[in-house]
Amino acid sequence: MLMLPAAIIDGIMYAAWLFLVAVGLTLIYGVMKILNLAHGAFYTLGAYVAATFVGFWLAGDYNPYYSYLLLLLAGVIGGLVLGVLVERGILRRFYKEDQVVLLLVTYAIFLILEDVVKMIWGVEPYVISQPYGLLGSFNIGLLYYPNYNFVILGAAILSGVGLALFLKLTRPGKLLRVVIHDREISMALGINVQRYFLVTFVAGSILAALGGALTAPTISVAPEIGVEVIVLAFAVIVIGGLGSLPGAALGALIVGLVRSFAVHYFPEVELFSIYAVxxxxxxVRPMGLFAAAEPRKI
Structure with missing residues (x-):
């Protein structure tokens, strides 16, 4: 009797984490038409910066509740610095190239950053579990869940709702939607497309690093964590439709629930279940569930 509610709750919590790590990827693709394989490296860097900040803070015997602020700060700083360096230093030189070339460039960046992480932090795992257990837990009947799950759930909701409101209600958001629909017309209208590319890429990088930073207290932070994340994030945005924010949310929910039910009822097919979906x-829908119509140029 407990398996059904446990599967649903676990699926929702996992879906929130999936959306948090995938929303930056779908944002960058939606605006820049770049499938950023370096997204996993940004996630890894955010986790390591968070582990460093929080580790030093807790070692100094300071108030542990400030560690949550440090997690957010680590995600913002890591994503901001790395996003600016990668976009300005590398990607802007390849915008006129084919999408396949950009895909290979971001894959090369991913490989380079993975080695940079190993050079700086080594290969031994970092553990900062105190923020995870500090908030206690809640129970539903005989089921107990860490309250820290609500931190990730809240971050996912805020990032999704915040992006949606920004795109629909603000002037920069509306101009960004113009850039999304037609880059050439945007340039003809005097919109600084290069600036919007920079802001978009940095925002996506911050979201990826923030996902890593908030996940750090729940895992052992190791160099390989970005590989699994980019595969899962790719599955989410492909299911939802590349570049679609509602699609990323629905894709994350589908993947989260499918994986959770597989773990609880058919654990032997857990790894296969996500890719089967x-x-x-x-x-059924080769472009995803919420794929936007692609304009034809005559």
């Missing part, structure tokens, strides 16, 4: 969706 992605295959089924792509058979």
């Amino acid at each position: 992605m295959a089924v969706v792509l058979i």
Whole structure:
């Protein structure tokens, strides 16, 4: 009797984490049409910066509740610095190239950053579990869940709602939607497309690093964590439709629930379940559930 509510709750919590780590990826693709494989490296860097900040803070015997502020600060600083360096230093030189070239460039950046992480922090795992257990837990019947899950759930909701309101209600957001729909017309209208590319890429990088920073207290932070994340984030945005914010939310919910039910009822097919769902969706909707119509140029 407990398995059904446990599967649903676990699925929702996992979906929130998936959306948090995938929303930056879908934002960058939606605006820049770049499938950023370096997204996993930004996630890894955010986790390591968070582990460093929080580790030093807790070692100094300061108020542990400020560690949550440090997690947010680590995500913002890591994503901001790395996003500016990568976009200004590398990506802007390849905007006129084919999407396949940009894909290979971001993959090369991912490989380089993975080695940079190992050079700076080594290969031994970092553990900062205190923020995870500090908030206590809640129970539903005989089921107990850490309250820290609500931190990730809240961050996912705030990032999704915040992006949606920004795009629909603010003037910069509306101009960004113009850039999304037609880059050439945007340039003809005098919109600084290069500036919007920079802001978009940095925002996506911060979201990726923030996902890593908020996840750091729940895992052992190691160099390989970005590989799994980029695969899962890719599955989420492919299911939802590349570049679609509602699609990323729905894709995360589908993947989260499917994985959770597989873990609880059919654990032997857990790894296969996510890719099976992605295959089924792509058979029915090859461009994803919320794929935007692609304009034809004559």
